[in-house]
Amino acid sequence: NQDFAELSPRLNVSDSEPDRNLALELVRVTEAAAIAGGNWVGYGDKNRADGAAVDAMRALLDTVHFNGVVVIGEGEKDEAPMLFNGERVGDGSGPVVDVAVDPIDGTRLTAMGYNNALSVLAVAEGGTMFDPSAVFYMDKLVTGPEAADVVDLRLPVKDNLRRIAKALNKDIQQVTVCVLDRPRHETLVKEIRETGARVRFIMDGDVAGAIAAARPGTGVDVLMGIGGTPEGIVTACAIKATGGVIQGRLAPVDDDERQAAIDAGLDLDQVLTTDDLVTSDNCYFAATGITDGDLLRGVRYSKDHISTQSIVMRSKSGTVRIVEAEHQVDKWRHYTEKT
Ligand code: VTB
Ligand code: MG
Numbered sequence: 278n279q280d281f282a283e284l285s286p287r288l289n290v291s292d293s294e295p296d297r298n299l300a301l302e303l304v305r306v307t308e309a310a311a312i313a314g315g316n317w318v319g320y321g322d323k324n325r326a327d328g329a330a331v332d333a334m335r336a337l338l339d340t341v342h343f344n345g346v347v348v349i350g351e352g353e354k355d356e357a358p359m360l361f362n363g364e365r366v367g368d369g370s371g372p373v374v375d376v377a378v379d380p381i382d383g384t385r386l387t388a389m390g391y392n393n394a395l396s397v398l399a400v401a402e403g404g405t406m407f408d409p410s411a412v413f414y415m416d417k418l419v420t421g422p423e424a425a426d427v428v429d430l431r432l433p434v435k436d437n438l439r440r441i442a443k444a445l446n447k448d449i450q451q452v453t454v455c456v457l458d459r460p461r462h463e464t465l466v467k468e469i470r471e472t473g474a475r476v477r478f479i480m481d482g483d484v485a486g487a488i489a490a491a492r493p494g495t496g497v498d499v500l501m502g503i504g505g506t507p508e509g510i511v512t513a514c515a516i517k518a519t520g521g522v523i524q525g526r527l528a529p530v531d532d533d534e535r536q537a538a539i540d541a542g543l544d545l546d547q548v549l550t551t552d553d554l555v556t557s558d559n560c561y562f563a564a565t566g567i568t569d570g571d572l573l574r575g576v577r578y579s580k581d582h583i584s585t586q587s588i589v590m591r592s593k594s595g596t597v598r599i600v601e602a603e604h605q606v607d608k609w610r611h612y613t614e615k616t
């Protein structure tokens with residue numbers, strides 16, 4: 278039966294491309310990182326939280342069936358001993374892939390016990406993720422499928438918000454914009470409020486904010502403002518599966534960074550779209566909640582069990598899964614030990 282053959286991976290084996298099983302393998306990795314990082318929620322020590330999540334993510338990544346290279350890692354910020362840019366991960370066989378990691382997006386949220394910290398992993402075919410190393414920040418606009426075709430980062434804020442309201446069939450007063458709470462956004466926030474739209478500040482974690490903006494029923498319609506470039510690429514991998522759009526423009530902080538970008542051949546006026554940030558249409562995104570948030574519930578601990586909630590998406594099929602898991606404490610001790 279021809280139809281059945283198309284559905285059956287066994288009858289059409291190709292080990293050169295990442296396949297659908299990879300999605301579920303990735304969840305195991307973000308679960309481990311979230312549990313390890315979650316063990317540090319509320320202790321005020323973001324470095325140790327991050328270190329624990331990095332270690333767990335690194336260990337689990339090597340059990341995944343792929344030949345990965347970390348293109349978005351921990352390496353840019355500090356000389357991290359693990360998950361640095363260029364590091365090989367995976368079991369070394371199988372498809373060649375680009376890997377983007379953020380063991381904790383929201384280390385401060387984790388340390389302080391605030392909402393919306395996530396553990397995140399994105400994978401795409403090798404050589405298809407944008408190299409974010411030249412410019413740390415990016416101006417972003419993210420919204421869901423309904424308004425994806427009507428927004429343009431080059432337009433004034435008020436025009437984009439009017440267009441989004443129209444596309445969503447809402448009054449502009451019913452539009453909520455997620456914005457990182459930073460002094461650099463003072464003007465942006467003023468412009469948003471002048472239209473009548475509402476601002477929902479987040480302290481950190483614009484990957485969670487962006488995905489909430491792109492997904493229905495989260496109470497957030499759009500994300501605007503300047504956040505990390507790496508987080509923009511990770512977001513693009515998720516958007517490829519959920520639909521919607523991310524538009525980004527690199528936002529150098531000074532002349533040195535501007536020059537570095539020009540030297541790297543980048544056009545600072547270009548509006549980078551979802552397809553520019555990840556050119557592959559075969560990409561994967563997995564995230565597990567560390568603290569409770571708009572998108573996911575955080576890690577919960579009881580005497581014998583740890584429960585996690587994750588989201589995993591695959592762009593080729595457009596499948597979005599919410600995965601609830603229960604882990605037995607004694608079997609996870611290896612990753613949760615506070616050493
Ligand atoms: C955001 C946010 C991150 O960095 O990208 C932000 O998603 C941007 O940098 O959680 P600033 O904090 O300097 O504004 C984080 O807050 C940390 O990675
Ligand atoms: Mg991080």
Ligand code: MG
Nearest residue numbers: 379381382383
């Ligand atoms: Mg981050």
